[in-house]
Amino acid sequence: MWTKKDLQKLIKDKMGDYLFIVVSNRQPYVHVLKKGQVVCQRGAGGVITALDPVMQACNGIWVAFGSGEADRQASDSEGKIMVPPDSPSYTLKRVWLSKEEENGYYYGYSNEALWPLCHMAFQRPTFRTNDWQYYKTVNEKFAKAIIKEVGKKRAFIWIQDYHLCLLPKMLKEMAPKQLVVAHFWHIPWPNYETFRICPQKKEILEGLLANDLLGFHIRYHCDNFIDIIDREIESKIDRERFAIVRSKRETLIRPYPISVDFEGISEIANSAQVRDASKALEEEYGLSRYKVLLGLDRIDYTKGIPERLLAVDRLLEKHPELKEKIVFLQMGEISRIHIPKYKALNDEINALVEQINWKHSTEGWKPVILVRRHLSFHELLAFYRLGDICIVSSLHDGMNLVAKEFISSRSDEGGMLVLSQFTGAARELIESITINPYDRDQFSQGILEAIKLPDKERIRRMRKMRKVVQQNNIFRWAGKILSELLKFEFKE
Ligand code: GDG
DSSP states (O other): OOOHHHHHHHHHHHOTTOEEEEEESSOSEEEEEETTEEEEEEOOSHHHHHHHHHHHHHTOEEEEEOOSTTHHHHSOTTSEEEESTTSOOEEEEEEOOOHHHIIIIIIIIIIIIIHHHHSOSSOOOOOOHHHHHHHHHHHHHHHHHHHHHHTTSOEEEEEESGGGTTHHHHHHHHSTTTEEEEEEOOSOOOOHHHHTTOTTHHHHHHHHHTOSEEEESSHHHHHHHHHHHHHHSOOEEETTTTEEEETTEEEEEEEOOOOOOHHHHHHHHTSHHHHHHHHHHHHHTTOTTSEEEEEEEESOGGGOHHHHHHHHHHHHHHOGGGTTTEEEEEEEEOOSTTSHHHHHHHHHHHHHHHHHHHHHOBTTBOSEEEEOOOOOHHHHHHHHHHOSEEEEOOSSBSSOHHHHHHHHHOTTOOOEEEEETTBGGGGTOTTSEEEOTTOHHHHHHHHHHHHHOOHHHHHHHHHHHHHHHHHSOHHHHHHHHHHHHTTOOOOO
C-alpha cells in the first residue's frame, strides 16, 4: 500500500538535482482577508492533499492562478511566496490574470466550451472566438512564468487538467531539451462523435501531444483519446505500448484512477471533534429520528442533482409508508455562478425542492433539506458520518471523490453508497448499489434497496469497498504517475 512517506521517498531518491514544477489553475494556498487581516488558507481536494507533501519533500515550485483577494499583498514582486505557512518548504508562484482574462479563459473557454464538451450531460458547449483568444493568452502567461523559473535547469513538469491544454506544446517549443512533461486530465475524455465539433480541436490535440505522459482516470477515456488522434492527427499509434508517436516524439497514454487519503480521512472521521460536529449537524437539521439520505456536490449540471431529487420524489410516490421515516439532506456549494446555465440549474433545484416538499410533507416533517454552504473539512467528514445512505448520481463524472470520501470516512462500517454507473468510481466500487440517474424508477428502486439492505450484507459490502479505496489511495495515484514520469530521460 502506498503511503505519504513512500511518495516522499520516491521523490528524494529519484528526482536528483532536477527541478519539479506542478502547474494547475487552482492554487494549493490562498490568501484572503478576514476582519482586515491577511489569512492563508489551504485549498481542499485530492490533488492538493497528494501533491502538497510531495512538494514539501522536493522543494519544488507550484505555479497557479493567484485568485485570492489578498494574494498580491502576500506575495513578492514576482508573485512568489514560500508555503506552507507553518513550515515554508516550497515556492508557490502566482500567475496574475485580469478580469477579462479570467472571464474568457476560465469561465468562457474552460467551463462553457471544454467542460460541456467532455461531459455527456446534453449541455451544448459554447465556443466563442474571444474566449479562445483569452485561453491562448493565459496558457502563454503560464508558459512564460514557468520558463522563467526553469532558467538553465532541467525540470520535470506536471500539469493538471483542462484549463491548460496548450501549455505542453508552448513549453516544449520554448525549452525543447530541458523539460519532461506530464499532464493529468481530471474530467472524462469524450468519444470522436462528440469531440469532432470543437472548432479548436486540432490545436488542443497538438497541445496535448507535446506531453511525454498523458493520464486519464480510466482506460475508456484513454481509448477515446487514441481513437480521436487516429482520426484527426497524422501519427503512428503503438497500441501495444499505448503510445502515440509523431516526428520521433512519443506520448504515453495511461489510466490512473485518482483517489483520496483513505487513512487520513478514516482517522480524523473517528476523532472527538468530528463526532461533536456530527451531533451538532444532527441537531441543527433535526435528523435524529430519521433514516438520513445524503447528497453533496458542487452545484453542477453534470452531478445529476435534479435527477436525484426526482428519484426521491418517485420513491415517496411509490412508498408513502416511508413518509416521516426518511429525510434527504442535500449539501450544495454554489459553483461557477457567473455562467447562465449554472444559475438556471440553481433555480431549477430550488423549484424542485419546493415542489417535492409541498407534495409530500406532513405536519412537522418534510422530505428534503437543501443547504447551500461550504463545510469545513471536519464538518464534511461529520456530514458523511451522519447519514445512512450517500447518493452520488452524476450524469457523467471523471472519477467522483465524494463517493470515495464517504467510504473512507465510514470507519464505523456504517452507511451504504448508491452510485451512478457513469462515474469513474463505479469501476472500482462494484459493491455499491449502482444506478442509472436517467432511469427514475430504477434509481428510486436502488435507494429503496439501500434502505432495506440487511446489516450483515451492508457491512460486508462496505468492508470490501473500504479495502479497495485503502489500496488504491491518493498516494498510489500520485506515486504511479511520478514513477512513470521519472523514468523519462532528458534529450541530449
Ligand atoms: C473533478 C472531476 C474528479 C464539495 N463541497 C464541499 C467540499 N467538496 C469537495 C468534496 C470533493 C470535491 O469537492 C468534489 O470532487 P469531485 O470528484 O466529486 O468533483 P469535481 O469537483 O467535479 O472534480 C471529478 C476530480 O476532478 C478529481 O480528479 O473526481 O470527476 O469532475 O473532494 O469533498 N469540501 C468541503 N466543503 C464542502 O462544502 N470541505
